[in-house]
Amino acid sequence: MISDNAKKQIDTWIAKYPEGRQSSAVMEALKIVQAENENQLSHDTIQAVADYLNMPGIAAAEVATFYENYNHQPVGKHIIRFCHNISCMLNGSDDLIAHLETKLGVKTGEVTKDGLISVKKVECLGACVGAPMFQIGDQYYENLTTDKIDDIVDGLK
C-alpha cells in the first residue's frame, strides 16, 4: 500500500520526533502517500499510514478529514482552492464560486471532464486582506472578480 520510496520519505519525518512519537509524522505521511496515489487518500491508504505509524486508523482519519490539504475524491491536475470563510464570503465569494462552477460546468468537489481542473471550498487561507481569494498550487490569487477568474482559469493548462 505504501511504496518503499514513500516509506523512506516518511522515515525521515519520523526521525524528527522523539522515539515512540512516530504518530507525530502523520500529516507529512498522509501528504507523501497522497502524492503517490493520484493526489487523493482512500480509506485503505489512511489505514495503511496509520498502521505504518502504529496509531489507530480513526486517529489518522481525524487528521485526514480535518485538513483541506487532503483529498478524498478524485481531483484535477489543478485544484482551485476557494476560500469561503467570513472575509471572503462578505466580499462575495459565494457568487464567485457560483460563477466558477458555471464556467467550468462542475460543482465544487468535482473535476472537469478533461481532468484538468477541480474546485474545492476551503477554510481561511490567511489572506483576508486580499479577499475574496483562492489558491492554485502554491500561488495565491487575491481580490478576485469574475473577469479575473476567467483570465486565470483560461490560462490553466
Add this chain to the structure above:
Amino acid sequence: MADIKIEIDGQIVNAKAGETLIAVTDREGISVPRFCYHKKLSTSASCRMCLVDIEGVPKPQTSCSTPVSDGMKIHTQNDKAKASQKAVMEFLLINHPLDCPICDQGGECELQDVAVEYGSDVSRFSEGKRVIAASDIGPLIQTDMTRCIHCTRCVRFGSEIAGMMEMGGTGRGEDLKIEPFLAQGITSELSGNMIDVCPVGALTSKPFRYELRSWQMASVDSIARHDLTGSNIYAQTYKGQVKRVVSGDNEAVNETWISDRDRFSYEGLAHENRLLAPQIKVSGQWKEVEWDVALDFAVKGLNKHVLNNRKAHQLGGLASNTATTEEFYLMQKLLRELGCENLDYRLNINNLEQAIELASNIKLEELESIDYALVIGSNLRLEQPMINHRLRKAQLAGAQISAVNVKAFDYNFKTNHSTVAPQEIATLLAGILKCILEKQSIELPAYLAHVSSGELSLELADKLLNAESSVIVLGEHIVNNAQAAGIAQLVTEIAKRVKGATLNVSMTANALGAQHANFVPTSSGMNANEMLKADMRAFLLLDVYPEYDFHHASSAIEALSKEDVFVVSINSFNNDVIAKYADVLLPMAAMYETSGSHININHDIQSFKAVVQAPEEAKPAWKILKVLADLLELPGFHYENSTQISGELAHQSVHEHNQNSALALNAKSTKIETIWMHSAYHSDVLLRHAKSLSMSKIGQTNIASMSASTAKELSLKEGDYYLGVPVDITSDMADGCVFVSSNQATMGGLQ
C-alpha cells in the same frame, strides 16, 4: 496537595490546590451543568456548558478545566454565569434535533434535563439543521449521530478506558462527525459503556431500542456473575422482565464500568429454550407435571436407585460454576446429609489430579499500583475484562507487563509478549525459580537440579526480582496443562521468593463461591472425572450442560445416559442433550431471578436479591434443593430465605485442601496440545442464549489457531476444520499446540 479554602456562591468550602473546580462543586453538591466532563475521563472542555464566573477573571471559565487556588471566589448562579450557560445551551441546541418524543434517551437525557433548566423555549435559529446519515456500528449500540453534541466522551472512553480508539471525530466545523473508522464497527468488550457515558441519545442500547421509557422501569442493584469481578450493576425491570442492565458504581470492584457480557446477557432470560415447567420421563416420554409430582418422582427415583440400598456412594452431584454460593452450600449439605461425598463443580478440567491450587492475594484496586505483572495463559481482556482493565491502568502508570501465552493475544496495553507452547510453561517457570534462587543464594531443591534456565527465564526472573511489587496472574489456558498443578506450585513459590502476589484467574464465575461452600469432594469422595468413570446409579445436576461444560463432553453424556442411571437435572434452560439423559427436569431461576451471593476475586461476598420472578413454574434453585431435602427427610433445611443460608454458611469453616508439599513436576506432554476455550460470550448458559452478544464480533469467534508447522503436522490447511472449528494458520502461535476459541459446544471435541 495543600488544603485551601475557596468560596462558591458565598459558601466557604475546603479544597485541594490544583483539583478542578467541577470536582469540588460535585463533592459539595453544587450543581454545575456539564456534558463533556466525566470523572473517569480526561478533560476536553469542549462542550463549554460548565461555564462559571470567577471573580477577577474577565471571561467565564469552564469549571472542568479550571484548577482551584486559594481564596478563589466563584459564582455558579449569578447573571454572568447563567447568561453564559444559557448561551452555550442555545448553541448546543442549534443542531440538536427536537425529537425527544421518539428518542430512547428521553427521560434520562442530560441534554434534556439541562435544557429544561437553562434552555429557552423559543429558538432564534431558523436555518437548516445538520443531519447525519445513520450508520450501523454493531449489534449492541444504536447510533443516531444527528443527536450528537460532540462531547467526545465516547471517543475518550475508547482511547482511555477500552484501550482501543474506535470512535473518532472526522471532518471539521459543522461537518464534524463522531464515527468509527472501521466498517466492522465497534468491537471492544467494554463498548456498552459508551452508551452510559453518552449524555444524549446519540448512542443508545440496541437491544433495548424503543422498548420502554426509563421512568417506567424499576432499577434494582444486583451483581453480575459471569466472571471473577462480580461487577455491580443495576437491573432495570418492567412487568417482571429484565429490560436493561446498566453499570453501578463500586470503586473496589468495577469502578463505574461493566463489560458488555454483564450488560447484555439479560437478553438470554427470555429465550425460548428456557425450561419453564417440571417434567418427568415416563417410559421414554417427557411429560409436564406439577411440582409435587416431579419432586415426588425425583425422590422416589433417588430412593430406588441409591438411597434404599445404602448406595449413596453411587450418587453424584455436579454443578455449574455459575451457581450462587448458597446453592453450592445447600447442594453439598444435601448430598453430604445423604452420605454422598461425590460432588464437584470443576467440570472443564481434563485431569483433576492436576487441578490448580493457587491463592489470589491481591485486590483489584491494588493491581493498579503494581510495577510488574507476569500474565501466564490468559487472554485476560476477553476472559476477565475488569481485571484486565486494572492491569491496563497499572501499565499506563508505568508498570511493565509480560505475557506468556500460546498465542500473541491482542492486549489493549503494552506487553512484552512471548509465545510459549503449553508443554514448555512448567520448564520456563522452573527456570525462573532456579534463577531467582541462585541470585538469592538459596540452595536449589532437587527438582530444579536438572532444569536449565533459558534466556526468557532469565529475563522474567530479573524483572520479577527488580520489581518492588509484582503479581503473577495464572489464567484459564493452564487448567488442562499436563503439568498444571506443578505450574501453580511454581507460581506460588516464585511469588513467595520475590515477595509478590498471585492472582488465580484459572477459574471463573462463582468458582470461589463453590470453594467457600466446600463444593469439592473430600478424599473419600469422587471428583467430576472419577464420577464419569465410576459405576454410578444416580446424579443430581445443577444447571449443567455437559456438551459445553465438560472437558470430557461425550464421556459425560455417555455416563449420564447409561441405562439405570437416574438423573435429576435442575436447569434454567432445556435442550435435546439434557432431554436424552435426564429423568426429571426441574426448572430453576436463572441469573437475576434468584437471591444469593457471589464471591469475587477480592473475596468480597456480594449478595443480591432476585430482580424479577422466575418465569412460569421455574423456582430459585435454593428452594428446589431445600424442598428436595425436606422430601428426602433430611434434617436442618428449615430455610425461609437465602439469607438464612448465607448466615449458616458464614459459620462454616472451609476445608483445607491437601497441598502437595513436595513439588514434583508431572511429565510434560509430547503430543500436540489443544487448548479449548469457549469464546467470551459463550462461557455460560445465559450468555449462550443472549442474542445480541452472539451476533457481535466477539460472539462470532470460532477459530482454531495454529502455527504453520503445527498445521503441517496435523495435515491441515486454511479452510479445513479442526475438531469442527475453522483452521486459522498464524505466525502468532507457538508450535506444537492449537488454541481454539469457539462459540460451539465442546461436543465431539477434546477427549
